[in-house]
Amino acid sequence: MSASTPTTATGSTAVARGVRIEAHEVRKSYGRKTAVEGVSFVLAPGERVGIVGESGSGKSTMAKIITGLEKSSAGSITVDGRELNDLMSSRQGQLEYRRRVQLVAQDTTSTFDPRHRIRESLRIPAQILGGHDVAGADAAIAEITAELGIEPAWVDRYPGELSGGQRQRMSIARALIVRPDLVVCDEAVSALDVSVQGVVLNLLKRYSVEHGAGLMFVSHGLPATAFITRELVVMNAGRVVETGRTLELLERPSHPYTQKLVGAYEDADETAA
């Protein structure tokens, strides 16, 4: 990661930063069902890491654990060397972690309250996590929407008055308004058509590059993951089967499961051609 101070699209300066997350032998069970088992990986500050695997492989469970929405059953997650569980044990620690680590989920219905205009849903993190008053929150909304190329008029609509793609861009604005050090995306573009996917992927990549922020990109879509990430973690049946640089791993997958995953995409590509 560069130590320089990059300039954002809006011309304001952004301090390069990030957060180091280390997962060590993480297990999560729901009753007798084990969702993830013995998962270890490192998310270096400012790095863009993809978590890929078939449905049910444990990707979302890891995203929930990393964002503090779920507690692991065993193993440890450290955040810049501190245990995540310790950090989340106090209200102050939770607020600090939410300011540094934000989730963009696929389902925007839980992100936005249908009874409120989008502006109100954007003001909440800007005020609670960003420490802004209402005027400051509105200025932050104007800045982030301009930076993400979002139509200013969308902000004063209700969620139901936006298309799925527009709402997804708003959910990215909601996550980025607090200038997080890490953005965790859980199938954030899977439901979007390819052209809107491209816009959203570019927004996320640009934020990561301009702010030196990390990205954890959970997806079963290999092309999108290959575009946006530099490292990959391949999961199967709750376990990590392979890790490596994205392009190298997709070109030369060594684990049979990764070979099958990559092969399935190549076959689909040929069928579409």
Ligand SMILES: Nc1ncnc2c1ncn2[C@@H]1O[C@H](COP(=O)(O)OP(=O)(O)OP(=O)(O)O)[C@@H](O)[C@H]1O
């Ligand atoms: N709350 C829960 N209660 C019981 N089982 C769960 C729960 N959440 C996840 N699981 C199970 O854990 C396993 C991993 O689920 P997870 O959602 O992490 O997979 P995933 O790789 O994200 O799948 P998808 O791509 O379909 O979202 C699955 O077998 C799932 O049924």
